[in-house]
Amino acid sequence: MLVTAYLLALLALLLAWPVPVALSRARWTSRSPFAAMVLWQAIALAGGLSMIGAMLVYGLEPLGGTLVGALRRAATIVLGNESADELHFWHLFALSAAALLTVHLLFTLLLTYARIVSQRRRHRDLLSLLSSPSGALERTWVINHPAPVAYCLPGGSRSVTVLSDSLVETLAPEELAAVVRHEKAHLTQRHHLLLWAFEAWRAALPWLPTSRLARQAVNSLVEMLADDVARRSTPDDVLVRAIALVAVGGETAPDVVAGDGGGSRAGTAPAGLVPDRGDADDAGIAARLSRLLTPRPPLGRGATAVVLAAALMLLALPTALLIAPGLF
Known part of the structure; x- marks a missing residue:
């Protein structure tokens, strides 16, 4: 052996x-x-x-x-x-390390799940106070925010798509439809489960290159998968405009500052209600736009x-x- x-x-x-x-x-x-x-x-x-x-x-x-x-x-x-x-000593050490690593991975997986569920519950509570249902779109909520923002909030039968009023006002109807199809694809294909697993892998072994590279790659790949769903009923140029408008709007939007008790400055959503976007997301957006502008078979x-x-x-x-x- x-x-x-x-x-x-x-x-x-x-x-x-x-x-x-x-x-x-x-x-x-x-x-x-x-x-x-x-x-x-x-x-x-x-x-x-x-x-x-x-x-x-x-x-x-x-x-x-x-x-x-x-x-x-x-x-x-x-x-x-x-x-x-x-x-001997090294045999016992190896067995102990194997047991500890197994427990660590399982515990981190469960801890990450509990943290995500807690965050979603708080997020949903904030949405119930600071957003309103979209009359034209099913299971879609609209928040008041100065930047074009769209994201989905998983929750089984309570899953919803969240749009900012700025997004609704900025995008043309066909562009808005493409964004909504993209977000709903995340929900129907259960992308949040994949992201949960790789987030837990990253949290458990942050020093491991696999965990870091895998999380970045999976974040980008799920966006591409959702784009492919939207492309079935939306021309690529429409989807490109929608992605570009949302990306530019997110870069130029002012910072959102939360007040005590979940309050916020007038005219903005509280911090934590709108997901932040970092350098990795910028690279992912560039990759998405590139594959749409210069499609390859x-x-x-x-x-x-x-x-x-x-x-x-x-x-x-x-x-x-x-x-x-x-x-x-």
Whole structure:
């Protein structure tokens, strides 16, 4: 099993640095954002499994030739209060690290979920006080804000799309329709679940290049996926104008300052009600506009199949190594 542990450690190292860096620089991802999204998920899952698996297999190596046999022996030692003379310091250290990393990842996932749910609940309460339903658009609320702003607030049957009155006034009807279709695509395709998982991955391992690059890439890819939904019924030039107007309006809008008790300056929404946009979002907007202004054909079926097969192999390899470590 020692060779298996080394193979898993090598795979974890590759998925922590060179592979995500190469994928983040790839130009084909904008041509097939769905395939790219699947590949990023496979890299994250396979990387986590390889890290934990390498430490687990190394720590259990003295207890048996297979993972199942070693786990049975470990259970016998723990439950029977037997001596564990086979395990030396580094074996116990690896087992402890594997357990701690697993708990850390699961705890961060749950903690991130709880934080997001709390933020959405507070956000929804603010919306109920400071916005009004749009009479023309279903499950859409309008807030008073000087910048053209549009975003969605997930919540199952209570999911809504939020628009600023400035956006409604600035965009032409067909441009506004494109923005609404884009935001509703986020809700119907459950993009918030993907963002939650990668946000938790980033929070758990902020020092890991995979987590940072993956979060940036996934944020950009979900926007492209939503754009593709809007493009089905909206010309590209209309969508480009809508994206550009919202981007320029967000850059030139004044800062929003919150007062006590969720109040705000007259004529603006309180801070936290309108999402902030940073440099990463600017880069994502540039990428979205570029693929719409100079469209390239999507990946062919063969190339897409290769990407999906690579994602499947990334998940299958550490799984196979863990299931049958005695073969290596």
